[in-house]
Structure formats: structure tokens, C-alpha cells
Amino acid sequence: MTHIKLSDPRNAARTKVIACATVIEEMRPHLPPGMEVQVLDFGLHINPQELKRILQEAIDATAPQIDTILLGYGLCSMAVVGLQATHCTLVVPKVDDCIAIFLGSRTAYRQQAHREPGTYYLTKGWIEVGDSPFAEYDRLVEQYGEEKARWLMNQMLKNYTRLALINTGQYELERYREYSRCTAARFGLRYEEIPGSNALIRKMLYGPWDGDFVVVRPGEKITYQDFITNP
Amino acid sequence: MSKELVNAIADMREEDALRIVREMVESDSDPMTILDAAREAMAVVGQRYEEGTYFLPELMLAGEMLGQITEIVKPALAKAPEVTRYGKVVIGTVQGDIHDIGKNIVTFMLDVNGFAVLDLGVDVPPQKFVEAIRDFQPQVVGLSGFLTLAFDTMKETVDAIKEAGLRDGVKIMIGGGQVNEEIKAYTGADAYGRDAMAGVSLAKQWVGAK
Numbered sequence: 001m002t003h004i005k006l007s008d009p010r011n012a013a014r015t016k017v018i019a020c021a022t023v024i025e026e027m028r029p030h031l032p033p034g035m036e037v038q039v040l041d042f043g044l045h046i047n048p049q050e051l052k053r054i055l056q057e058a059i060d061a062t063a064p065q066i067d068t069i070l071l072g073y074g075l076c077s078m079a080v081v082g083l084q085a086t087h088c089t090l091v092v093p094k095v096d097d098c099i100a101i102f103l104g105s106r107t108a109y110r111q112q113a114h115r116e117p118g119t120y121y122l123t124k125g126w127i128e129v130g131d132s133p134f135a136e137y138d139r140l141v142e143q144y145g146e147e148k149a150r151w152l153m154n155q156m157l158k159n160y161t162r163l164a165l166i167n168t169g170q171y172e173l174e175r176y177r178e179y180s181r182c183t184a185a186r187f188g189l190r191y192e193e194i195p196g197s198n199a200l201i202r203k204m205l206y207g208p209w210d211g212d213f214v215v216v217r218p219g220e221k222i223t224y225q226d227f228i229t230n231p
Numbered sequence: 232m233s234k235e236l237v238n239a240i241a242d243m244r245e246e247d248a249l250r251i252v253r254e255m256v257e258s259d260s261d262p263m264t265i266l267d268a269a270r271e272a273m274a275v276v277g278q279r280y281e282e283g284t285y286f287l288p289e290l291m292l293a294g295e296m297l298g299q300i301t302e303i304v305k306p307a308l309a310k311a312p313e314v315t316r317y318g319k320v321v322i323g324t325v326q327g328d329i330h331d332i333g334k335n336i337v338t339f340m341l342d343v344n345g346f347a348v349l350d351l352g353v354d355v356p357p358q359k360f361v362e363a364i365r366d367f368q369p370q371v372v373g374l375s376g377f378l379t380l381a382f383d384t385m386k387e388t389v390d391a392i393k394e395a396g397l398r399d400g401v402k403i404m405i406g407g408g409q410v411n412e413e414i415k416a417y418t419g420a421d422a423y424g425r426d427a428m429a430g431v432s433l434a435k436q437w438v439g440a441k
Contacts (some may be wrong), residue, residue, distance in 0.1 A: 078409035159329035
């Protein structure tokens with residue numbers, strides 16, 4: 001188990017966060033002073049190969065005084081598999097994607113997924129970046145007309161039953177609640193608000209990096225094996 | 232005319248595509264020529280998707296067009312000499328995942344390539360795969376999943392098939408999302424496919440079809 005005190009500004013200054021735009025929304029309120037942050041475009045998640053390339057570039061461009069990089073990502077469709085840093089330790093939460101980060105643990109995500117796999121999750125970050133099938137509807141209408149657009153939306157959402165807004169307690173939720181409720185009603189989904197947690201984010205920023213994290217030494221590559229938690 | 236059909240499907244011109252198909256059927260074209268064109272068009276669509284010029288909606292529109300084309304061609308196919316089926320495939324999206332656009336395209340492609348396919352749908356528990364293998368007796372099983380969460384249930388499904396004593400009788404392929412050699416090894420499947428045609432090739436290879 002690794003535990004360095006990141007609340008100590010001397011350590012914070014040697015640590016850099018590279019995070020997705022949706023994840024940083026939840027991290028910001030907890031960031032220790034003096035920690036460098038690099039935010040990457042949310043839209044990259046749909047192309048894991050491209051996300052991998054950009055992440056590796058961001059890692060490679062890290063200043064020499066940095067010795068630890070915290071990745072605000074999960075497996076993200078295998079995008080983090082294969083990443084390595086020459087002179088830094090890489091730390092990434094041992095989760096499938098950001099939903100688990102927002103819910104506070106991989107277990108919480110798996111429980112939700114098991115209970116109702118047809119769930120579309122939203123958070124402030126997801127709503128703000130506007131990159132969801134709901135936001136895409138208008139583009140589809142423009143390109144294929146109202147009727148086809150509606151058909152496409154129905155197809156895309158036909159196995160979905162629930163729209164869940166994750167309440168991370170981080171911000172004034174009213175605006176996002178309103179948007180989520182309306183979206184759910186518009187596309188025939190059941191609206192639910194589920195409690196989030198900042199436990200994983202705080203642990204990532206302040207340690208300890210226990211079994212909930214993949215910690216990779218300088219020169220080593222992140223592997224899929226690192227993410228396997230099953231016996 | 233079949234080149235025109237390939238282009239119409241590949242360029243998402245549904246009305247043109249369906250009109251051409253009807254004309255071809257009326258002029259007694261070989262139904263297989265139409266299905267071959269549909270197959271070719273699907274390969275183009277897949278390529279454009281890979282290149283990033285097409286996205287999920289285009290895959291779905293293409294899938295929908297293929298479904299309609301098959302409906303129009305069916306009566307003509309029924310008149311043709313009995314199509315030989317190479318073999319049987321059981322397919323489904325594993326438990327915990329509900330993504331099925333890719334699986335549906337694979338199902339369609341297997342069907343038009345001469346396989347009898349039993350599609351179990353989405354969020355399919357391991358035991359349901361086991362029962363389907365017992366009843367339907369396929370040579371090939373296709374496990375689909377888009378989320379990385381699905382890799383664990385793919386593994387559980389392969390294990391359940393093993394425990395039921397059915398593993399030696401079937402070849403198992405996985406697909407959807409970011410499957411690779413490592414995931415294949417982790418799940419215990421026999422192979423993985425990165426697109427629908429790869430799935431068809433694997434199935435053909437396993438049943439000894441040309």
C-alpha cells in the first residue's frame with residue numbers, strides 16, 4: 001500500500017492530475033493546493049484508441065519535477081491499457097469507467113448495473129459537456145428528419161429503462177435535476193436520483209492507494225490484468 | 232444495378248435502396264445477388280464507421296435497411312432451391328449489458344451467410360446460454376458485450392458452459408467493444424472478432440464452410 005501525504009504542498013507540487021472533463025468536475029472541490037491539473041476532452045471516450053494516444057502524449061509531456069501522475073479515468077474501454085510513464089508512477093482507480101468513480105466504488109457500480117443494466121447515468125459533467133444521445137437528438141433531426149431521428153432514438157434507448165442522476169452532493173443540483181427529469185419524460189425513461197460518493201476521488205487525491213487503485217511504477221505498463229478483482 | 236444498390240445502402244439512401252431492391256425482385260434477379268450487394272454495402276458501412284465518418288446512427292440505419300431488404304427478398308428466396316445452412320449459432324448480449332446494435336448486425340450477417348441463428352437478446356444470464364446450447368445444439372456460441380463490465384460475465388458464461396459439460400461441443404467467440412487477445416484469454420473464449428464479418432469468418436471456419 002502506498003501512502004504519501006498529498007495534503008503536504010511539497011508532495012502536491014510533485015503530483016499531476018490528468019483527468020477527463022467530466023471527472024474533473026467532481027475532483028476540483030477536493031484538489032490539494034499546488035497540484036497541477038490537465039483536463040482532456042470528454043468526447044475522446046468514444047474512440048478509445050485516440051484517447052489512449054492523447055493520454056500517452058499528456059503523460060510524456062509531464063515536467064521532470066513531477067513524480068506521480070493521477071489519472072482521472074477508469075479502464076474506459078481499455079484506453080488506459082498499455083499506458084506507461086518513464087519517470088513517474090501512474091495511479092488510476094481500479095474501475096470500469098467514471099460512473100464507478102461518481103458512485104464511489106466499483107462495487108457500487110456493479111450493484112447498480114446488476115439491478116438495472118438498462119440505466120443511463122448522468123452527472124453535472126455529463127450534462128454540461130452535452131455529449132449524450134439526448135443531446136444528439138437535434139443533430140439527428142437535422143440530418144435525417146424528425147421521423148427517422150425519433151426512430152433512431154427509440155432504437156438507441158430501447159433497452160434502457162431508467163435515467164439516473166448521480167447526486168454527488170458537490171453542487172447545486174436543481175438545474176441538472178430539472179434537465180434530467182425532462183429528458184427522462186421526453187424519452188420514456190423512469191427518472192431516479194441515486195446517491196454518489198466522493199470516497200474514491202478523495203482516496204485518489206490523498207491516499208491510501210490500496211486495492212481500489214492500479215499503481216504502476218515508472219517504466220511499467222498498465223495491463224488489463226491490473227484491473228481484475230475477481231478471485 | 233447491384234452496384235447502385237451497394238452505393239444506395241452505403242450512402243444511407245433508404246428510399247433508393249428499397250426501390251432498387253423491388254425493381255430487382257420484379258425483374259426476377261437472383262435473390263442471392265441482392266443479398267450479396269447488401270453484404271458488400273455493409274462492409275463499406277463498417278469501414279466508414281472504423282474511419283470515423285459514420286457513427287452509431289448510420290450503423291443502425293444500415294441494419295434497418297438490411298432488415299427491410301430481407302423482408303422484400305424473402306418470397307423470392309422461398310422459391311429458390313433450399314438454402315443450405317452451414318451450421319447453428321447461439322448468440323446474445325451477456326448479463327449486465329444491454330447493448331445490442333453490434334450483436335444484431337452480427338446476427339443478420341450470420342443469417343444471410345447461411346447460418347441458423349438463435350438470438351437470446353440482451354442481459355442474458357449464463358444459465359440461459361447453457362439451456363439454449365442444450366436445446367438448439369449449435370456448433371458456435373457468440374457472446375456479445377460493449378461494456379468492460381461484460382468481460383466478467385463473458386467469463387462467467389464460458390465457465391457455466393464448462394460446468395454444464397458442454398464446452399467441448401461448441402466454439403465460443405466474443406465480440407463488441409474493445410475485445411482483444413488478452414480479453415479472449417481472460418474469458419476463456421476460443422476467439423474474438425472486431426467486426427461482424429470477422430464473426431462470420433470465424434463461424435464459417437469452425438463449421439468447415441468455404
